[in-house]
Amino acid sequence: MNASQAQTPSAPALPDPAATSVGAMGWMQGFPPSADKLIVFENPMSGAFPRNRWTFSHVRELGPTANVWRGPGAASALVAAPRDLDGVVFQSMGGEALNFGQMLTRTYTDGVLVLHKGRVVYEKYFGALTPERPHLAMSVTKSFVGTLAAISVAEGKLDPAAPVTQYLPEMKDTAYGDATVRQVMDMTIGVKYSENYADPKAEVFDYARAGGMMASGPNYAGPRTFYDFLKTLQKEGEHDDGFAYKTVNAEVLAWILARANNQSLPELLSEKIWRRIGAEQDAYFMVDRIGTASGGGGLNTTLRDLARFGEAMRNGGRANGQQAIPAAAVADITRGGDPAKFAKGGYALLPGWSYRDMWWITNNEHGAYMARGIHGQSIYVDPKAEMVIVRYAAHPIAANSGNDSLTLPAFHAVAKALLAP
Template sequence: MRTFGKWLGRILLFLVLSAAVLYAWKREEIHRLLAVNTLFSEEKIVSNFSNMNAAFLTREVDRGSGPVSKIPKGEPAAMPAGLSQWVEDRAVTGLVVLKHGSLLHESYYKDTSPEDLRISWSVAKSYLSALFGVVVAEGHIESLDDPVTKYAPKLIGSAYDRASIRNVLQMSSGVTFDEDYLDYNSDINRMGRVLALGGTLDDFAASLKDTFVEPGSQWQYVSIDTHVLGMVIRGATSRNVAGLLSEKIIQPLGYEQSPYYVTDGAGAAFVLGGLNISTRDYARFGQMFLQHGMYGGQQVVPADWVAESTVPSAKTATDALQYGYQWWMPKDAREGEFFGIGVYGQYIYINRPLGVVIAMNSADRKFKEDGVTDTNIAMFREIAEGL
């Protein structure tokens, strides 16, 4: 028994030492993986959404040294009677309302502040669309009907092999991708673990082999499509997305703070959802799109790209939200009304006929319940129509 006890003690000591060595070697990766597993927990979600740089690899998107663009203050607007209950129900953390470029309402909740850099989630897709329009206009990409593999050859032999850039812009790649955030083994959650453990999303995208329809024949939301667009931009320009976004979009808008991207282990920006920006600065981006790509006397994004990207063009169902080039339109799409949307309640809503931009950040753990998006759009319309 004594011999057995000695051997057992040695085995336990070996396991403890091995665990200690593994932890020391992979400490950052383990911390990021733990962060992913608690990212959306009720007690941490609000803080996490304002402090993504505490848990993940990041890369600054430099605002430059230019002056902050001024947002003039207008007369405070009367908000709808149901706003307070809606704010509570939707776990809103920040709300900014502009009309004709003037600030009419600004409010923050759940101990957040105007200075918080809040995670965009899929609102980042609309930023990438804007950058894509600039890259196309500068001649780096010959045609939206080019195959993505022309600029991202790593994808040759993958599920993206026959998809065009236009297919991917419209979320019509035909690539099989499970977007269920509540399923631990879904593709979207596997991708999150790749990000947390310092893997590369280029490799992850190239590893996808299955399609469910021909490219371009059917719309289906596939978040990794946006990463592929980032690969195309990098391949076409030989530059990183963070640097390009800084130069072409963020600096001309005169942001108050430098945003940052969450990145993968190779330093590639998490372009499908990793931008972190203040709510006021999200509103500046929306104002630029309301003004057909013009801001501060400069054409930041080509007007024809703004027009083309923000109208229904993808083959979505007639009774569903409509889609353009990484921008959304309501089910009853109205001219000049479109929005970017991210999970857990991130929005940039633009109503051009009424001259209104609404930027909203939230930590809404019920965002997937039936009717929530419709309720949010209805509230945005009520705000816009009441100003």
């Protein structure tokens, strides 16, 4: 099937998923690969489509990273109970009738796993991703950082009502000089920072260059660490006015967490989550030139471990035979944020949603909530359907709008199918 032909007339023409697959492109084959098949960090397009279909499963091969140890124990069991979900039909937000299998192809899925009542009812890998290989989570990382913040609050190590400067005095003269930790956790910060990947002048690229996540070229003279970039951020608008999704808030929160716990983010994730949920593989973070992990988008995990984390969330923090994550932390997330504030964020495809502790709360009739990355990476927890869907993807469009119109109805349709007697 040629997906671009299958688009609705109003949708933008997208590249054919099959013709742009890792197999079809032949990236990085041979010793050495030929010049046209080579993916190198110095190429600023190494993380862009179609190279991202290879790169997102090979991030550590392009730059420095820090390990997130899974711990000494055995992996928690993931019992397979396969169901054929490919045929589950849904209607896209554009009104097109599709099924789950078509959605996976059309949204450039690298891997997807569906848990129902804790059992693996569906698990598929495409292209460069394999069950043991970590994939770039991008902004799904933020939900881990938000969860670690909620855990730190539950453990009494972090005060959400405190000013940011209590933990980060060096942020005094920045946008965060008069902000609270809670405002950072819920992204209601007034800060001049554009997340628009379609605008080459957007600050998101300054951020990526400062953190060493994309090539900065030989004449680069900007900040050389995440922290130094964060210290340049200036105020725009007011705090607490409304939800404004900006990656730098997750980096600020990660910095706060490191100070509050006196632990690096990789160590903290290992100790507080990875070792407790029975992770099967180590995870890892991209790090900047001084070894600081990116809390905004640098996490890489296997799909299976992402599923284990989602399932722990669904079970109020219980995983691997123990209270892996404090119940209070999970409750603080699932209570959600203020939909009125969220509405100011301008997400036309997400009516009635809210945002809390760096999680996206659907407020639908199933009480579903999500972690979301801009190329389609997601954790979708549906408490009513006792379902968790995790997905890694490498969509050509760096915006959730490229995925949401298909994925959100598809996830809900699968939930309803699993609820059916």
